[in-house]
Amino acid sequence: MTKPPLTLYLAAPRGFCAGVDRAIKIVEMALEKWGAPVYVRHEIVHNKFVVDGLRDNGAVFVSTLEDCPDDRPVIFSAHGVPKSVPSAAQARNMVYVDATCPLVSKVHIEAQRHHDNGLQMVMIGHAGHPETLGTMGQLPEGEVLLVETPDDVATLDVRDPEKLAYVTQTTLSVDDTAEVVAALQARFPAIVGPHKEDICYATTNRQEAVKAMAPKCDAMLVVGAPNSSNSKRLVEVGARAGCAYAQLVQRATDIDWRALEGITSMGITAGASAPEVLIDEVIDAFEARYDVTRTLVETARENVEFKVPRVLREPA
CATH class of the missing domain: 3.40.1010.20 (4-hydroxy-3-methylbut-2-enyl diphosphate reductase, catalytic domain)
Structure with a gap:
């Protein structure tokens, strides 16, 4: 036929992409260097096939740092983690490797810089996504307000409309994000944006x-x-x-x-x-x-x- x-x-x-490639390589090299098991906080990247392959080689994927023993290395996923996580690892004298994508780290640094300059942050991102949790966790509670849609912008309760900046999750739709940014700029004309777009x-x-x-x-x-x-x-x-x-x-x-x-x-x-x-x-x-x-x-x-x-x- x-x-x-x-x-x-x-x-x-x-x-x-380069960030995913690096994160997977980090787990592989950690297994090579320290042997199994190596613990990974959260899925290293969001792909079952990749995660299963690394698990077969001795990586143990856990939800929280509390699930890791003190005497084995732990890796933080490519999505980034709140500041409290490496602090807790240091307090326990753990060996840890941060596999956060450098482009996500750039957003973290940006958020910290704006905070140091007295600006409250607005984050455009998806609630509950590990990258969003990691970025919001760079600053004290309440310092980062999350919006997902232009409608969310209308209900934002900010401290001072003259002292605002925004960052975005790196994996969003370019077009959807542009709509949210336009809504932010319309409501808060003084809002400060990133030097270079955060979407990677x-x-x-x-x-x-x-x-x-x-x-x-x-x-x-x-x-x-x-x-x-x-x-x-x-x-x-x-x-x-x-x-x-x-x-x-x-x-x-x-x-x-x-x-x-x-x-x-x-x-x-x-x-x-x-x-x-x-x-x-x-x-x-x-x-x-x-x-x-x-x-x-x-x-x-x-x-x-x-x-x-x-x-x-x-x-x-």
């Missing part, structure tokens, strides 16, 4: 590639985890950019083939914590069912690399 033809559009860039280069690049790809596609799949903020944003961006069917899948086994009946063009991308092996698995699944013509949709090239902490580069 002949396979139906399918144009497979592959977004570039897609998948791993990888989030922006992946969204731009999806915007370029989505109008060409009958359907689009984003390879990523349901708890991955940047992956969920890619689905939203694809739908908004004109793709009638945009869905998140963790693996090829999650593909709903019935929903894709009759398509002639398909877009594939992946969130920043999805490894290429899972993307290849999805591509293989399409090639098994269709006569595929691959087309790359490249909107940027990335050559960013972040160094791992010095403690891991030194001999044990």
Whole structure:
């Protein structure tokens, strides 16, 4: 039986970013240096496949520092942690390695600088997301107000409208964030923004590639985890950019083939914590069912690399 033809559009860039790459490398190098078990506070990155692989090699994932013994190394996830966490680790004389993405650390430094200058902070982010909790936890209770939507801005109760600054979670939708920023600037004209946008280069690049790809596609799949903020944003961006069917899948086994009946063009991308092996698995699944013509949709090239902490580069 002949396979139906399918144009497979592959977004570039897609998948791993430099911060995720570094965080995974940190866990691997820690296991190499200190042996198993190495404890990791929170999932190192939001991807089950990655976390399961590291767990198989001896990483133990825990929710809180209290779940870690004093005598084993602990790693803080790429999303960042409140200031109280490294302080508690120091108080217990623990060996710890901070795998916070340097672009998230930049937001932490920014928030601290504004606080030191007497400004109250507004954070644009998703309630309960570990990155949001980590950033808000850089400053004393009540010093960071959280908003998610333009409607939240209308009800903000600030200390002094003349002394405000804002930061954002690094994995948000560029377009949605612009709407919230506009609402903040309209209500608080004196509000101070970041020198350079907080949304990270990888989030922006992946969204731009999806915007370029989505109008060409009958359907689009984003390879990523349901708890991955940047992956969920890619689905939203694809739908908004004109793709009638945009869905998140963790693996090829999650593909709903019935929903894709009759398509002639398909877009594939992946969130920043999805490894290429899972993307290849999805591509293989399409090639098994269709006569595929691959087309790359490249909107940027990335050559960013972040160094791992010095403690891991030194001999044990």
